[in-house]
Amino acid sequence: xxxxxxxxxxxxxxxxxxxxxxxxxxxxxxxxxxxxxxxxxxxxxxxxxxxxxxxxxxxxxxxxxxxxxxxxxxxxxxxxxxxxxxxxxxxxxxxxxxxxxxxxxxxxxxxxxxxxxxxxxxxxxxxxxxxxxxxxxxxxxxxxxxxxxxxxxxxxxxxxxxxxxxxxxxxxxxxxxxxxxxxxxxxxxxxxxxxxxxxxxxxxxxxxxxxxxxxxxxxxxxxxxxxxxxxxxxxxxxxxxxxxxxxxxxxxxxxxxxxxxxxxxxxxxxxxxxxxxxxxxxxxxxxxxxxxxxxxxxxxxxxxxxxxxxxxxxxxxxxxxxxxxxxxxxxxxxxxxxxxxxxxxxxxxxxxxxxxxxxxxxxxxxxxxxxxxxxxxxxxxxxxxxxxxxxxxxxxxxxxxxxxxxxxxxxxxxxxxxxxxxxxxxxxxxxxxxxxxxxx
Numbered sequence: 001x002x003x004x005x006x007x008x009x010x011x012x013x014x015x016x017x018x019x020x021x022x023x024x025x026x027x028x029x030x031x032x033x034x035x036x037x038x039x040x041x042x043x044x045x046x047x048x049x050x051x052x053x054x055x056x057x058x059x060x061x062x063x064x065x066x067x068x069x070x071x072x073x074x075x076x077x078x079x080x081x082x083x084x085x086x087x088x089x090x091x092x093x094x095x096x097x098x099x100x101x102x103x104x105x106x107x108x109x110x111x112x113x114x115x116x117x118x119x120x121x122x123x124x125x126x127x128x129x130x131x132x133x134x135x136x137x138x139x140x141x142x143x144x145x146x147x148x149x150x151x152x153x154x155x156x157x158x159x160x161x162x163x164x165x166x167x168x169x170x171x172x173x174x175x176x177x178x179x180x181x182x183x184x185x186x187x188x189x190x191x192x193x194x195x196x197x198x199x200x201x202x203x204x205x206x207x208x209x210x211x212x213x214x215x216x217x218x219x220x221x222x223x224x225x226x227x228x229x230x231x232x233x234x235x236x237x238x239x240x241x242x243x244x245x246x247x248x249x250x251x252x253x254x255x256x257x258x259x260x261x262x263x264x265x266x267x268x269x270x271x272x273x274x275x276x277x278x279x280x281x282x283x284x285x286x287x288x289x290x291x292x293x294x295x296x297x298x299x300x301x302x303x304x305x306x307x308x309x310x311x312x313x314x315x316x317x318x319x320x321x322x323x324x325x326x327x328x329x330x331x332x333x334x335x336x337x338x339x340x341x342x343x344x345x346x347x348x349x350x351x352x353x354x355x356x357x358x359x360x361x362x363x364x365x366x367x368x369x370x371x372x373x374x375x376x377x378x379x380x381x382x383x384x385x386x387x388x389x390x391x392x393x394x395x396x397x398x399x400x401x402x403x404x405x406x407x408x409x410x411x412x413x414x415x416x417x418x419x420x421x422x423x424x425x426x427x428x429x430x431x432x433x434x435x436x437x438x439x440x
Contacts (some may be wrong), residue, residue, distance in 0.1 A: 029357070036064035037326035038333050041153035042438040055155040055227065059323050068149035069320055070230040077344045078145075081351055085135025085233055092358030096128040099361055102371055107124040107378040115202045116187055120365060122209075129173025129355050133166040134234035135351065148228040148235065156228040156235055158221070167226035167235035175250065177357070178298070179209045182254040185261035185291045188284060194269045216246045230315075231308065231342065233351055240309060251302055258295050262288075290364040297353040304350045308342050315342070 036042040043058070043065045045051045052058065057066040069078045101107055103121040140147050148156045148163070156163035183205070190197070214440055220226060220242050227238045237243045265288060269280050318339055324338035365371070 036062070039067045040064040040323065041067055043153060043187075046051060053224075054158070054159065055150075055157045056153055057230075060320075064323075065153035065232075068153060068155050068228075069145060070155075071322065071338050072231050072315065072342060073187065073344055073347070074338075080344075081233055081348050082136045082145075084352060085355065086137065086141065087133045088352060088355035088359075089135055090138055092131045092355045093128065094367065095098070095362035096124050096131070096358040099124045099366055100128060102374055106173065107380060108374045109378065115197070116184070116191070118202075118206070119180050119184045119187060122206075123177055123184060124358075124361055126173045126175070126177030127354075129169045130177060131355050131358055133169040133173065134236075134354070143255065146372060148233075152208075158224050158226040159269065163228060163235040164221075164226055167237075168217060168221075170234055171220075171226075171234060171247070172213060174247065175213045175216050176210075178251060179213060179253050181226075181291070181298075182257040182261075182295055183209065184287070185258045185265075186293075188287055188291065189261045189264045189268070191323065192265060192280065201356065212250075216250065220246055232346065240312075248305065251298065255295070255298055258291065258298075262292060262295065271361075286364045286368065290360055292358055294357060297357065301350055301353055304346060311342065344388075 004025075034042060034044070040059060041058055041062050041064065043051060045056070045058075045063055048058065055068075057070075058064065059066060074082075084150045099319065100121065103124070106118065123312055136147075148162055158164050158167070220237055223239075225237050225239060225242045226235055228235050229238055237246060249334055265284075269284075272280065322336055326333050329335050
């Protein structure tokens with residue numbers, strides 16, 4: 001009986017190919033009124049353009065809309081990448097919270113601030129905003145896909161408050177992290193070269209970087225550009241020209257700056273004597289490794305995005321063939337597959353790279369002597385209650401202060417804002433964060 005039913009449904013649909021009064025499908029095919037083959041969703045549209053603006057993606061000239069998330073990946077693959085964003089993003093989030101607290105005024109007192117520590121703080125704040133506004137988070141697990149798909153077949157748009165809010169923070173975080181990563185790479189080269197800048201110069205370029213970030217974040221709102229796209233796991237810029245102009249073009253520029261800085265840093269290290277080279281590597285190896293790792297991740301993301309963008313036309317052709325297959329085999333849609341050229345593992349790793357940066361930050365900047373010094377001289381470990389509770393901390397803190405005082409008497413002289421020239425040959429007294437020692 002079931003076989004006869006399938007044959008009847010298929011025969012009925014094929015017969016309707018030639019009914020010119022119904023909705024036209026892609027490539028001239030037509031549909032019965034009110035019908036869309038699964039997983040497409042029927043939308044009884046009275047104002048098609050308004051529905052499109054609100055996030056419905058119609059297939060051809062029909063009232064059938066694409067499901068949300070899109071057909072670009074299977075539901076299992078979508079769940080996999082969203083689960084990754086939850087697990088890796090949560091680990092990265094807590095790592096970044098520790099780093100942000102460590103380098104913020106809550107722990108790091110004013111005398112401990114240098115141009116480098118401020119750059120690190122901005123970098124980690126940017127990454128934090130990125131990983132906590134993209135994908136799935138601890139506080140919205142129960143929402144599932146509804147966070148970005150508020151209604152069946154509708155992709156979230158700027159008119160949805162949650163989408164606009166997360167998109168703004170995501171864009172601001174991405175641009176902030178990128179610009180300050182480039183600034184830190186330049187700063188590392190300046191530190192090795194002992195190039196001096198004044199406090200006013202530092203404040204000026206910090207203000208300029210933040211103004212650029214604000215412009216790149218809020219300008220797209222005027223064109224209603226924020227929304228949830230076909231291959232995304234969060235709300236972001238939708239049109240290609242806005243993505244290129246407000247993000248990927250700045251990414252390309254910052255990558256060039258970072259590459260040039262790394263080459264100059266390696267050149268400076270290469271041309272000094274072996275003894276000095278060892279000292280430079282001891283002081284600057286960790287920040288240099290983090291800069292290079294982030295560079296490789298930015299380059300991968302840039303290449304992946306460029307490739308997938310160039311295949312957009314092919315993707316829409318594949319979807320058209322898939323829809324035609326669904327129409328023909330409506331009684332058995334499981335035989336139809338979306339043969340998309342975008343690799344699911346490559347897409348997975350693209351989103352994983354952003355979350356990996358927070359974990360890398362903890363490895364290279366969280367477990368350092370500098371972090372230890374910041375906490376030991378902070379109010380939180382230098383109050384009467386803690387000293388009575390943990391007497392051993394008093395001894396450790398006193399030894400740290402004695403070490404720093406002894407080091408200063410052996411010849412450190414302050415030069416300009418955020419930098420000091422180290423004259424000690426003892427690598428234990430050299431600072432890992434771009435060779436910058438925070439003052440007591």
